[in-house]
Amino acid sequence: MRSSPSVRPTPSPALWLARGRHTGPAPDDVVRRTLQRLKADETIDDHREVPDAETASSADGSVFEARWTVAGSVTVRARLTLAREGEHGREWLLAAEAERPWDLEWPSPVTVFWPDEPDASWDHDPVTGLRFRQVNHLPEEDKDIRRLLRNSVRGGWTVNLVVHEAMTPDERGRLPVARMLPPSLRHRVVEHRVAPDQLRIVNRALREFGVQVPRGGAVLLPPAPAPDGFDADDFSVRTVFLDGSRPTELVDALTRFATLPTPLPDGAEEAVTALREDWQLMTLEEQLARERRLVAMYTEALDAMTKSRDLYREAAERAHEALAVYRENGTEIPARPQLPTPPQSSPFQQLTRRLERLKDTARALRPASSGDGAEADGTGERPDGSGR
Structure with a gap:
């Protein structure tokens, strides 16, 4: 056979x-x-x-x-x-x-x-x-x-x-x-x-x-x-x-x-x-049912586009916030770190985590206030009470 x-x-x-x-x-x-x-x-x-x-x-x-x-x-x-x-x-x-x-x-x-x-x-x-x-x-x-x-x-x-x-x-x-x-x-x-x-x-x-x-x-x-x-x-x-x-x-x-x-x-x-x-020969009821399916499909696509737009907007706001912190400190913006990303993460999640790390780094580089600043510029007194 x-x-x-x-x-x-x-x-x-x-x-x-x-x-x-x-x-x-x-x-x-x-x-x-x-x-x-x-x-x-x-x-x-x-x-x-x-x-x-x-x-x-x-x-x-x-x-x-x-x-x-x-x-x-x-x-x-x-x-x-x-x-x-x-x-x-x-x-x-x-x-x-x-x-x-x-x-x-x-x-x-x-x-x-x-x-x-x-x-x-x-x-x-x-x-x-x-x-x-x-x-x-x-x-x-x-x-x-x-x-x-x-x-x-x-x-x-x-x-x-x-x-x-x-x-x-x-x-x-x-x-x-x-x-x-x-x-x-x-x-x-x-x-x-x-x-x-x-x-x-x-x-x-x-x-x-x-x-x-x-x-x-x-x-x-x-x-x-x-x-x-x-x-x-x-x-x-x-x-x-x-x-x-x-x-x-x-x-x-x-x-x-x-x-x-x-x-x-x-x-x-x-x-x-x-x-x-590709069927074209439809009754009025079939045409209405098809139009409802199309409306549902377009609504779903619009919701997905809206969610994507909101995620991009949130990511952009975080990026501007991180950049503002760096400019405030006069610090040179470091190169983007090449970090491994989990295969299951979405691009939006990856970008958000990176921006959070940059923001934390910028805050750590900000100059200290109060007493620490006096020692930094050399005007503080010696331990024995005399000046420099």
Whole structure:
């Protein structure tokens, strides 16, 4: 089993993440039309296109936000980022978060931004170019199969299902199994089909993943690193009937796999941060709450600045007092002593202690009064009563 050089954090169970590529024309307009239609149908509560000036990075292409309600009262917030035009279309990244752990029976966030139509061109995996909503037949050559499967699990974004066709299926069997999955899972699954005569060569390629596909069955490919609790036998289905019937055992395995605590996919941490910190589509109550947080933050910063100003003022007064004592005595101001300071002391405490020492030294150097002064100038009498 392969290992990852770095450990990625585990996401919140309330998050839903997906990534893909749109290969058709004008994806921005496609998203706008879909959001406007769903708002008019009251399927979503509201949506917003974030102006370019408000995006976190100049590398971002377009950013769309949407908010809707599921299960009667659970609010979902989602943010779709469309990258700038590339060689093979435009990549998109979707991050959604609900107010409670995500339920796979909820509507897929993908269908809020993209039309769920068979001929829509948004459903390409950005690494391999494979389709989410269609059957993808594995190539014939061993090296091509290995390369494709390695690239499929790269980054941890997709759920990869390998299904062996024990015999050539009819028209119903050629339909993707993913269409029978829970709504929030079907747009994250890439279905790889193994031809009847490819079983041996494919299982050789699958050895590096630590899994094998049964004859006429299916298996799930673990990402790298494999999530905690992943056991190849638990996510292997011995028989999948490709006759159009619902493969209950396979759906159960996919559902259990999707709920494992998998690490965040590569690049998802930035998307989640933007969803939570750069969110623009707010209700009036949310705007008021944000303004209160800002006021509290500014108040705290102002208090800290005021305290710092008072400490500096106190230090300056002590410095002037010490200097006044030295000037009164006509004493040359000594060089600042190089004293070790405790690592836990603040600069204000260090300065105050130094000034106190200088002040005490100046007082000790002040000329003595009364009788001591007579002896100092030589006018006092001798012990025998006579003058000098």
